[in-house]
Structures are given as C-alpha cells and as structure tokens.
Amino acid sequence: MGTVIELISSLDARTMILMAAILYFSLTMVLGYTFFFRKTYPGFACLALGQLFWSIGVVLIFYRFAGERWSLVLGNGLLFLQAICWYHGIAMYGEITTIRQRHLVNVALATVSELLIVYYTLFDFDTCRRIIVFSVYNAILYGRIAVEPFLVRQWKTYSMQTIYSAILLLVSLAFASRALRSWNATECAIGGPDVIVKALLLCSMFLLALLTFCILSMTSSRVEAELREARDALRHLAETDALTGVSNRRHFLEQTQAVLDEAREGGRKVSLVMLDLDHFKEINDSHGHQAGDLVLREVAHSLRAALGESGSIGRLGGEEFGVLLPGVAGAEALAVARRLRRAVADTHPGGHRVTASLGVADCDENQLDGLLAKADEYLYAAKEAGRNRIVGPDGLASEACA
Numbered sequence: 136m137g138t139v140i141e142l143i144s145s146l147d148a149r150t151m152i153l154m155a156a157i158l159y160f161s162l163t164m165v166l167g168y169t170f171f172f173r174k175t176y177p178g179f180a181c182l183a184l185g186q187l188f189w190s191i192g193v194v195l196i197f198y199r200f201a202g203e204r205w206s207l208v209l210g211n212g213l214l215f216l217q218a219i220c221w222y223h224g225i226a227m228y229g230e231i232t233t234i235r236q237r238h239l240v241n242v243a244l245a246t247v248s249e250l251l252i253v254y255y256t257l258f259d260f261d262t263c264r265r266i267i268v269f270s271v272y273n274a275i276l277y278g279r280i281a282v283e284p285f286l287v288r289q290w291k292t293y294s295m296q297t298i299y300s301a302i303l304l305l306v307s308l309a310f311a312s313r314a315l316r317s318w319n320a321t322e323c324a325i326g327g328p329d330v331i332v333k334a335l336l337l338c339s340m341f342l343l344a345l346l347t348f349c350i351l352s353m354t355s356s357r358v359e360a361e362l363r364e365a366r367d368a369l370r371h372l373a374e375t376d377a378l379t380g381v382s383n384r385r386h387f388l389e390q391t392q393a394v395l396d397e398a399r400e401g402g403r404k405v406s407l408v409m410l411d412l413d414h415f416k417e418i419n420d421s422h423g424h425q426a427g428d429l430v431l432r433e434v435a436h437s438l439r440a441a442l443g444e445s446g447s448i449g450r451l452g453g454e455e456f457g458v459l460l461p462g463v464a465g466a467e468a469l470a471v472a473r474r475l476r477r478a479v480a481d482t483h484p485g486g487h488r489v490t491a492s493l494g495v496a497d498c499d500e501n502q503l504d505g506l507l508a509k510a511d512e513y514l515y516a517a518k519e520a521g522r523n524r525i526v527g528p529d530g531l532a533s534e535a536c537a
Contacts, residue, residue: 151336152197158340159190162347169351174358178227182350185220186343188213204256211252211269215245218276225280228353229290241276248272263323270314277307294356299349302342309334376450378428379435387449387457392503394461404464406497407457408472409510410438412479413490413522415454426485433484434491441478445471457510464497472525480523492517495527 166183169175192213199206219241226234251268255261281304284290317323374386382390391407398405412434419427431454438448438456446460458475460468472495479491494513498506513526520526 149197151333152193155336155340155343156190156194159186159193159343162343163187163190165347166350169354173354175354176228176357178224178229179350179354181220181224181227185217185224186347188217188220189343192217204260207256207265208249208253211265212249214269215249215272218273218280219245222276222280225284226290229284229292231287231290233287233289241279244272244275263317263320266317266323267314270310270317274307274310274314277303277310281307293353295349295352299346299353302346302349306338306342309338376435379431379450381435381439381456382447382449384449384451387447387451387459388503390447390449391457391459391506394459395498395503395506398461403462404497405506406460406463406468406471406495407506407510408460408468408475409451409494409496409507409514410456410458410475410479410491411493411514411518412454413492413518415489418487418489422485422487426487430484430487430489433482434479434489437478437482438475441474442471468495468497469525469527472527476523476525490523492522493525495525497528 163183163186166179166186170180170183192210195201195206195210195213201209219238222241223234223238226237231237248268248271252265255265255268281300284292284296284300374382376383381387391405395405397403412430415427415430418430431450435448435450435456438458442448442458445463446458449457449459451457458471460471463471472493476491476493479489482489492514494510494515494517496506496509496513498509509528513528516530517524517526
C-alpha cells in the first residue's frame with residue numbers, strides 16, 4: 136500500500152491532467168455525436184453537457200488560463216454545474232416526478248458552494264477551505280446520484296445503472312475522504328503533494344470512460360427495450376381483431392395449421408367449432424352498427440370466459456367465430472360447444488337477446504381445409520335445422536335452448 140501511495144505521489148499532476156483532459160474531451164465528443172446523430176432520451180443532453188463542463192473546469196483549475204484566481208473561481212463553478220447536470224440528467228432519464236424540487240435543492244447547494252469558493256479565492260485565499268467546500272459538495276451530489284435511483288420509489292432504473300451508481304458512490308466517498316483529510320491540513324496546494332486528488336485524477340481516466348460506456352449502454356438497452364415493445368405491439372395488432380380483441384382470421388388459421396401439424400406428428404385429435412350468431416343482420420339493420428359492434432365485443436368476451444385455457448378463439452369474419460380445441464374430440468368437443476352456446480345465450484349486450492348456431496368438426500387427416508370444410512358444413516346444417524343448435528359428426532347434437 137505504501138508503495139502505491141509513493142508511486143501516486145511521484146506523478147506530475149499537470150501531466151496527468153493534460154492526459155485526462157484529452158480523454159475527457161474525446162469522450163465528450165462521443166456523447167455529443169450520439170446526442171446529435173443517434174436516438175437518445177431526456178437527460179442524455181444534460182449528461183453530455185456535464186461531461187463537457189467537467190473537462191473545461193478541470194483544465195482551468197490546473198492550467199489557470201484565465202488568471203490564477205479567476206481560473207479557480209470559474210473552474211470550480213463549472214465543476215459544480217457538471218454535478219448538477221449529471222444529477223439532473225439521471226433524474227430525467229429515470230423519469231423522476233419530483234425533479235424540479237430536487238433540482239432547486241442542488242442549485243441552492245451549488246450557489247452557496249460557489250460563493251464560498253469566491254470568498255476563499257478572492258477575499259481570503261485558502262486552498263484547504265476551498266478543497267473542503269469543493270469536496271463536500273461533490274461528495275453530496277455524487278452520493279445522491281448514486282443512491283437516490285434505488286431509494287426513491289418513482290425513480291426508474293435501467294441496465295448498467297447499478298455499475299454507474301457504484302462508480303459514483305466510490306467517487307463520493309473519495310471526495311468525502313479528501314474533505315476530512317483537508318480539514319486540519321496546513322498545506323493543500325493543488326498539484327502539490329495531495330495524494331487523493333492525484334488518485335482521483337488517475338482513477339478518472341478509467342472511471343470516466345466506464346461512466347461513458349454505462350451512459351451509452353443504458354441508452355442502447357432502453358432503445359432495444361422500446362424496439363421489443365414496438366415489435367410486440369405491431370405483432371399484437373397484426374394478429375388481433377381490432378373490434379373483439381380475439382385473433383383475426385389470418386392468425387387464427389395460422390394457429391390452427393400449427394396445431395394440426397403438431398397433432399399429426401403426435402397422433403392427436405383436433406376439433407374445430409365454427410360459431411355464427413343468429414339473425415345478426417337484423418340487429419345491425421334495426422339498431423345500427425354500433426349496437427352490432429357491442430354485440431360482437433360482448434359475445435367475444437363471453438366466449439373467452441367460457442372457453443378458459445382449453446382452446447383459442449378467432450373471428451373468421453362478420454359475426455362468425457372459430458374455436459380451436461387441441462387434443463379434444465368427440466363428446467368432449469360437443470361439451471365445450473354446449474358451454475359456448477350457453478355463454479352466448481346468456482349474453483344480453485345492450486338488452487339484445489343473442490343466440491348462435493355451431494358446427495363441431497374433427498379431422499382424422501388433420502388437414503386445415505378439410506377441418507374448415509367439415510365445420511362449415513355442420514354449421515350450415517345447424518342453421519338449416521332452425522338455428523341456436525349444435526351439429527357435429529353424428530348429426531344434431533343439441534336442441535334449441537329453452
């Protein structure tokens with residue numbers, strides 16, 4: 136440990152800051168390019184701007200281009216702004232709802248700290264007190280950036296934020312240690328024998344690169360998550376009937392074909408119930424299409440509730456629905472059809488009494504066209520028999536509901 140401290144003490148701070156400044160500006164350019172030419176999110180600009188403030192502020196403090204004392208005043212002010220920007224950026228990125236109040240607290244803290252810096256620079260030149268003010272401020276701000284996303288309930292966190300927060304928590308502790316070390320120190324010349332500031336500079340060359348990677352990684356992860364959500368939403372729209380919320384015809388037939396293929400390989404039965412609402416045109420003609428739409432929505436809801444997890448439902452067109460029953464045939468399929476018919480009969484959307492005719496088919500060859508043709512044939516037979524009936528392979532399976 137002693138050897139490491141001696142090695143750090145022997146490093147020239149001005150050379151270190153020149154190397155660090157080159158790295159800082161390069162990473163800032165990466166963030167700037169990303170902001171202007173890639174998809175980013177609220178808060179990203181603040182993070183990039185904060186990194187720019189940090190780069191300029193550190194160079195001013197060590198190289199004093201604006202004069203001995205004004206460089207310190209301006210440099211510290213920029214570093215205070217950097218911490219505010221990073222906090223504000225992470226808060227915006229995390230969609231925190233109380234960002235305004237928290238931002239005002241940070242601005243007030245920065246204002247008080249900058250006034251103290253001005254006092255200990257222009258009126259009572261005291262480097263140790265200046266370092267204490269600067270270190271305490273940064274310990275507080277970086278500590279808040281590190282821990283608040285995990286303590287505030289409404290603050291959303293994202294991939295890599297744990298690493299990002301862990302790094303800033305270490306930086307916060309380092310600044311706190313520096314403040315304590317400077318409290319009783321008699322000499323605190325920046326660029327002199329301050330081991331902690333040199334260690335911070337050395338670590339910053341690695342840590343700032345890692346922080347930049349975390350920012351870009353969080354942005355990339357969020358973009359990927361939104362793309363997945365968008366793909367899922369588009370897939371849902373492409374597969375769902377907009378009016379009833381069940382599968383549309385294309386997706387239902389694709390599902391049916393897939394189930395038939397699996398059934399063929401496994402030697403299982405598949406049944407298809409084709410259901411058509413009776414006298415639906417009269418509802419549209421007498422009460423309007425809005426009433427008809429309400430009937431379709433409510434019937435679809437009742438069918439889903441009655442079917443449960445035993446199959447899938449699709450709207451084949453108009454007032455016609457299909458119900459796919461994998462692994463179900465014979466009496467069991469007819470029992471499901473009876474349950475579906477009762478569910479429709481018990482539905483009275485808008486006060487309208489609705490019934491349905493059903494055809495129940497199974498297909499030994501497990502061919503889609505054959506299954507659809509049989510179900511349609513049986514459905515037509517149910518209509519011909521007086522409606523509100525079920526017809527299966529063995530003929531009339533159920534009389535009209537009472």
